[in-house]
Amino acid sequence: SQKIEQNSEALNIQEGKTATLTCNYTNYSPAYLQWYRQDPGRGPVFLLLIRENEKEKRKERLKVTFDTTLKQSLFHITASQPADSATYLCALASYSSASKIIFGSGTRLSIRP
Amino acid sequence: DTAVSQTPKYLVTQMGNDKSIKCEQNLGHDTMYWYKQDSKKFLKIMFSYNNKELIINETVPNRFSPKSPDKAHLNLHINSLELGDSAVYFCASSQDGETEAFFGQGTRLTVV
Numbered sequence: 674s675q676k677i678e679q680n681s682e683a684l685n686i687q688e689g690k691t692a693t694l695t696c697n698y699t700n701y702s703p704a705y706l707q708w709y710r711q712d713p714g715r716g717p718v719f720l721l722l723i724r725e726n727e728k729e730k731r732k733e734r735l736k737v738t739f740d741t742t743l744k745q746s747l748f749h750i751t752a753s754q755p756a757d758s759a760t761y762l763c764a765l766a767s768y769s770s771a772s773k774i775i776f777g778s779g780t781r782l783s784i785r786p
Numbered sequence: 787d788t789a790v791s792q793t794p795k796y797l798v799t800q801m802g803n804d805k806s807i808k809c810e811q812n813l814g815h816d817t818m819y820w821y822k823q824d825s826k827k828f829l830k831i832m833f834s835y836n837n838k839e840l841i842i843n844e845t846v847p848n849r850f851s852p853k854s855p856d857k858a859h860l861n862l863h864i865n866s867l868e869l870g871d872s873a874v875y876f877c878a879s880s881q882d883g884e885t886e887a888f889f890g891q892g893t894r895l896t897v898v
Contacts, residue, residue, distance in 0.1 A: 704884065705884055705885050707885065707886070709887075714891075714892075715891060715892070716790075716876050716878070716889030716890055716891055716892050717829070717876075717887075717889050718889070719886045719887065719888070722885055722886060760827065762829065764887075766883075766884035766885065767884075768884075770842075771836075771841060771883055771884070772817050772819075772834040772835075772836050772841040772842055772880075772883035772884070773831060773834060773841075773842050773883070773884070774819070774831070774880070774884060774885075774887055775831060776821075776828075776829040776830075776831075778826070778827065778828045779827055779828075779829075
């Protein structure tokens with residue numbers, strides 16, 4: 674069955690360092706891989722999308738890589754700040770499953786001052 | 787202006803009751819979804835609709851019945867509520883169905 678794993682349930686790093694979150698998937702051929710941020714008591718908010726034919730995407734301090742051979746995406750936040758503390762969700766969609774975005778279980782990131 | 791709004795934000799009800807959650811989006815998107823987020827924070831898709839038409843039904847018990855009167859609205863009706871239905875339910879929308887979903891603030895349902 675299709676599976677998305679974010680293999681760190683929680684990540685705790687020092688302010689100013691780069692946070693790296695991992696998303697692995699199995700039995701899936703995604704056309705798009707997306708990252709969302711979720712704060713407590715709120716709905717997820719879209720951050721970045723990367724397509725199957727792209728290797729890397731950047732937006733300000735965020736960088737996403739996508740390796741379809743390894744079936745893995747890495748999500749980096751450089752120069753991390755306490756305000757970056759949140760849960761980050763990886764999400765996949767494919768051409769064969771229209772109108773369906775499936776989510777990983779998330780990584781709770783804490784940035785300590 | 788709220789892009790995706792759902793009501794109510796909190797819902798506490800007894801087992802066996804029937805309840806509805808309403809969702810509206812003002813983004814002009816064609817696709818709308820319902821997701822359930824359990825106590826472990828796992829976000830699981832329940833339904834998706836495209837232009838009022840049901841596309842995805844992820845083996846959800848038939849006590850859950852979504853209704854889309856038009857493409858801007860997707861309501862969720864739940865019959866005979868059970869303790870295990872307690873969760874946060876999120877409505878979302880997307881222009882093309884596969885990318886950049888916009889979520890509502892969630893409805894925390896507690897069944898007692």
